[in-house]
Amino acid sequence: MTRRSIGIIVNGVTGRMGYRQHLVRSLLAIRESGGVALADGTTIWPEPVLVGRNETKLRELAERHGLTDWTTDLTSALARDDVEIYFDAQVTQQREKAIRQAIEAGKHIYTEKPLAEDTAAALDLARAADAAGVRTGVVQDKLFLPGLRKLKRLIDGGFFGRILSVRGEFGYWVFEGDWQPAQRPSWNYRTEDGGGIVVDMFPHWHYVLEELFGRVTAVSCVTATHVPERVDEAN
Incomplete structure (x- = not known):
């Protein structure tokens, strides 16, 4: 060897x-x-x-x-x-x-x-x-999650027939950093530092949609900030 x-x-x-x-x-x-x-x-x-x-x-x-x-x-x-x-x-x-x-x-x-x-x-x-x-x-790590691998197998096998529309829901809990330290570095939330939910998560959704269902040709997006303040590493 x-x-x-x-x-x-x-x-x-x-x-x-x-x-x-x-x-x-x-x-x-x-x-x-x-x-x-x-x-x-x-x-x-x-x-x-x-x-x-x-x-x-x-x-x-x-x-x-x-x-x-x-x-x-x-x-x-x-x-x-x-x-x-x-x-x-x-x-x-x-x-x-x-x-x-x-x-x-x-x-x-x-x-x-x-x-x-x-x-x-x-x-x-x-x-x-x-x-x-x-x-x-x-x-493109999400493609290798067990649930998505199973979904891909069902799609390729024709289980769903012709897919006309798809709805996906996603969420994760993020600590604000006051009563408990945040589990992500603070730059990850700040758009001016290259962070923010759009830059962070949209790439994942993009390749999941394209690899499982079809090519994305247009995107319409509305964003909102629901947590106006977070406490960073320096308190």
Whole structure:
């Protein structure tokens, strides 16, 4: 059996999603299970390169999981020959610039959603990646939830017949941060910091609709703020 190591930059790893979902539950879980076995007998072994802006948090996180490869210098990480993949879990406003830098460095791209803050920027990144010949992917994790996998199977099997309309309802409880600390970082709520329910959740609804039911050709949207005040990390 041959083991092939693949260096993967995880940028934004100190954030909630970068740490819990992508490092602990994905890359480290793959390592704990022995890697990814291929049909030819080769085992793919992910080697995370932790990248972030806070040196103290990075060091503590790496020590917690027995990792040694971390840096606050994205440029130096992208210059490494042993790194093949760049993954971005930063705040949305930082993503476009970093992904463009990774494309120019010839790295394959996997990124959290949304790819960019507006359609023009996202299309520009996609075209740049195509021109560079790198492989790309954007997180579409909801497609792999058991309920949606079952729904997809029923649709493909013709259980519902011809589907003419679909109604979806979604909600999640978010603590306001006063009587109990909020379970999401405060930037996630602020539109001016790249947050807000539209940027955060609409990408999920978009790919779920397209992958399960059909192409979205038009969108009409009305938003409202029902919780006028939240208490952030600094109280």
